[in-house]
Amino acid sequence: xxxxxxxxxxxxxxxxxxxxLVMGVGNEDRGDDALGPLAARLLARAWGDxxxxxxxxxxxxxxxxxxLDVWTGVQRLVLIDAMVSGAAPGSCCRYAGDAPFVxxxxxxxxxxxxxxxLALARALGRAPxxxxxxxxxxxxxxxxxxxxxxxxxxxxxxxxxxQRELAAPATAAAxxxxxxxxxxxxxxxxxxxxxxxxx
Amino acid sequence: xxxxxAPEARGAGRENGTRRIDVEAMARVEGEGALHVRIVDDTLxxxxxxxxxxxxxxxxxxxxxxxxxxxxxxxxxxxxxxxAYQMSACxxxxxxCGVTVDGQLRELRRLLYCGEWIESHAxxxxxxxxxxxxxxxxxxxxxxxxxxxxxxxxxxxxxxxxVMIVLGGREIHPINVKLGGFYRLPREAELRALREPLxxxxxxxxxxxxxxxxxxxxxxxxxxxxxxxxxxxxxPLNEGRLASSRGLDVSVSAFxxxxxxxxxxxxxxxxxxxxxxxxxxxxxxxYALNYQQLSPLAQETARxxxxxxxxxxxxxSIVVRAIETVxxxxxxxxxxxGYEPPEFASVEVPPRxxxxxxxxxxxxxxxxxxxxxxxxxxxxxxxxxxxxxxxQAVIEQDVRDVVEAHMNVPHEQLQQLCEQTVRNxxxxxxxxxxxxxxxxxxx
Numbered sequence: 221x222x223x224x225x226x227x228x229x230x231x232x233x234x235x236x237x238x239x240x241l242v243m244g245v246g247n248e249d250r251g252d253d254a255l256g257p258l259a260a261r262l263l264a265r266a267w268g269d270x271x272x273x274x275x276x277x278x279x280x281x282x283x284x285x286x287x288l289d290v291w292t293g294v295q296r297l298v299l300i301d302a303m304v305s306g307a308a309p310g311s312c313c314r315y316a317g318d319a320p321f322v323x324x325x326x327x328x329x330x331x332x333x334x335x336x337x338l339a340l341a342r343a344l345g346r347a348p349x350x351x352x353x354x355x356x357x358x359x360x361x362x363x364x365x366x367x368x369x370x371x372x373x374x375x376x377x378x379x380x381x382x383q384r385e386l387a388a389p390a391t392a393a394a395x396x397x398x399x400x401x402x403x404x405x406x407x408x409x410x411x412x413x414x415x416x417x418x419x
Numbered sequence: 420x421x422x423x424x425a426p427e428a429r430g431a432g433r434e435n436g437t438r439r440i441d442v443e444a445m446a447r448v449e450g451e452g453a454l455h456v457r458i459v460d461d462t463l464x465x466x467x468x469x470x471x472x473x474x475x476x477x478x479x480x481x482x483x484x485x486x487x488x489x490x491x492x493x494x495x496x497x498x499x500x501x502x503a504y505q506m507s508a509c510x511x512x513x514x515x516c517g518v519t520v521d522g523q524l525r526e527l528r529r530l531l532y533c534g535e536w537i538e539s540h541a542x543x544x545x546x547x548x549x550x551x552x553x554x555x556x557x558x559x560x561x562x563x564x565x566x567x568x569x570x571x572x573x574x575x576x577x578x579x580x581x582v583m584i585v586l587g588g589r590e591i592h593p594i595n596v597k598l599g600g601f602y603r604l605p606r607e608a609e610l611r612a613l614r615e616p617l618x619x620x621x622x623x624x625x626x627x628x629x630x631x632x633x634x635x636x637x638x639x640x641x642x643x644x645x646x647x648x649x650x651x652x653x654x655p656l657n658e659g660r661l662a663s664s665r666g667l668d669v670s671v672s673a674f675x676x677x678x679x680x681x682x683x684x685x686x687x688x689x690x691x692x693x694x695x696x697x698x699x700x701x702x703x704x705x706y707a708l709n710y711q712q713l714s715p716l717a718q719e720t721a722r723x724x725x726x727x728x729x730x731x732x733x734x735x736s737i738v739v740r741a742i743e744t745v746x747x748x749x750x751x752x753x754x755x756x757g758y759e760p761p762e763f764a765s766v767e768v769p770p771r772x773x774x775x776x777x778x779x780x781x782x783x784x785x786x787x788x789x790x791x792x793x794x795x796x797x798x799x800x801x802x803x804x805x806x807x808x809x810x811q812a813v814i815e816q817d818v819r820d821v822v823e824a825h826m827n828v829p830h831e832q833l834q835q836l837c838e839q840t841v842r843n844x845x846x847x848x849x850x851x852x853x854x855x856x857x858x859x860x861x862x
Contacts, residue, residue: 339559343566344566344570
């Protein structure tokens with residue numbers, strides 16, 4: 221597994237082609253925002269030295285604009301991020317297709333966040349053909365705060381599920397899987413019950 | 420970076436003769452704050468840049484820390500200009516210890532700073548500020564219509580990031596900076612590998628100047644007091660004397676004798692005044708006070724873009740930012756071409772009781788640090804004055820000028836102009852504050 225913006229991008233240069241990229245995104249020092257990188261680490265640890273071929277796991281804590289370079293050439297992108305929707309902490313949703321994500325507030329200190337990077341990649345025609353986002357509802361995002369127990373449990377459940385699903389051969393797993401289009405005026409999680417992945 | 424449903428970003432309404440616009444979250448500004456504008460009977464009643472995050476208390480929790488820690492602790496104040504915080508902290512603490520870092524280590528610090536300028540300026544010019552001039556709500560919308568242009572901006576930004584990765588270990592909150600120099604020196608091959616990308620970046624930066632110079636700029640030429648570092652031999656990044664357009668020319672250790680910060684009722688951040696007057700820091704100030712130190716190419720590009728040696732129109736800060744990007748590429752290439760590996764990655768900085776001051780030039784302006792340490796190296800006292808806190812009063816003045824000059828334009832357009840006026844200063848409000856919420860109230 222690779223961590224962070226810089227090393228991930230550097231590693232991408234000489235590594236074998238990545239078909240499926242699993243990326244946990246977030247700030248590890250901001251409470252439940254750490255859930256993305258944590259999920260990536262747990263997943264990488266579960267596979268040890270033998271991840272499925274063509275699959276790479278990255279905990280991303282770097283500059284969101286750098287994501288576009290890491291996504292280049294990837295066929296299937298699986299993103300894991302903290303979500304703020306008003307649902308119960310630990311609620312887990314899967315979104316695919318062109319879900320209209322937005323960054324929660326203008327709080328990113330880097331100009332824009334994951335949602336912005338995804339929108340930008342799509343505007344520039346550089347988004348991977350298949351993108352799915354797993355959102356886990358966070359409860360607290362203060363500096364230095366610990367993970368909420370319900371969030372931790374949801375991360376572990378998601379990791380177990382992804383470990384099973386992604387262990388299938390990469391080509392089979394890469395069939396574009398589109399959820400029904402959403403009303404673009406809706407946030408990603410106003411109707412979390414529609415997704416069977418909800419935990 | 421949690422994602423979630425879009426907040427209702429704006430609300431506009433007219434009730435009982437009162438016209439008001441609320442902006443929950445003003446986009447494309449670093450951090451969080453609020454701007455409130457009230458117009459009654461076509462008369463501007465007040466403009467207030469309000470900050471409502473509690474003060475950051477960094478100065479408080481630096482007390483009692485070991486003197487080697489502030490560069491990494493203060494870098495966390497801002498994700499977009501961590502190098503500025505690291506550099507101001509290092510220089511101030513080295514001054515306290517009576518150590519000067521020079522030669523190739525000084526050059527490498529300058530190179531790291533060039534990376535931050537390229538990265539920060541490219542992000543602001545392309546993704547945060549250009550959309551204002553071209554009528555797009557965001558950089559993403561701009562990208563949809565002008566793919567090649569935005570790709571150029573991202574390419575430019577990436578080269579800045581790459582410089583920061585080679586020198587700093589990673590592009591956000593670099594981890595390779597320490598008192599006295601670096602933990603690890605870059606390999607010569609790593610520096611050489613930056614050369615070609617920097618040459619391309621320089622071309623991209625020149626093209627950026629040509630692009631932004633063609634924008635339409637509101638007619639505004641306010642007389643502002645400029646403050647920046649000034650150095651006889653170089654465009655200021657890491658060191659110099661404090662200079663102002665009023666003729667100030669003093670050591671950075673005199674910063675607090677000339678800059679007074681005071682609490683104002685509507686903000687938890689402090690408002691700064693230079694010898695009693697509002698003043699501004701940042702690209703326009705640096706450019707006006709150091710034009711002669713720009714590289715020949717940067718000067719030539721500025722002339723070709725129709726700029727004089729002083730630019731007063733705050734909307735043209737986007738052009739000056741692009742010119743500084745040309746300079747930063749030029750300067751990075753100069754340093755790489757002249758690089759000779761120093762013997763050590765850092766010089767010793769033994770602690771001694773004392774006080775040290777430093778200013779360096781963050782992309783958005785002068786950043787002041789002052790530390791007092793004891794002979795065991797424990798920090799007794801710290802003071803940090805970020806650039807946006809210094810420019811805050813001028814941002815309010817600019818908004819006032821813009822509103823008065825455009826009193827009769829449609830409400831939506833006025834609101835957009837107000838936001839653009841704030842963005843002219845590339846405020847890193849997260850350094851001084853949090854969250855920008857805009858309200859224009861018109862009666």
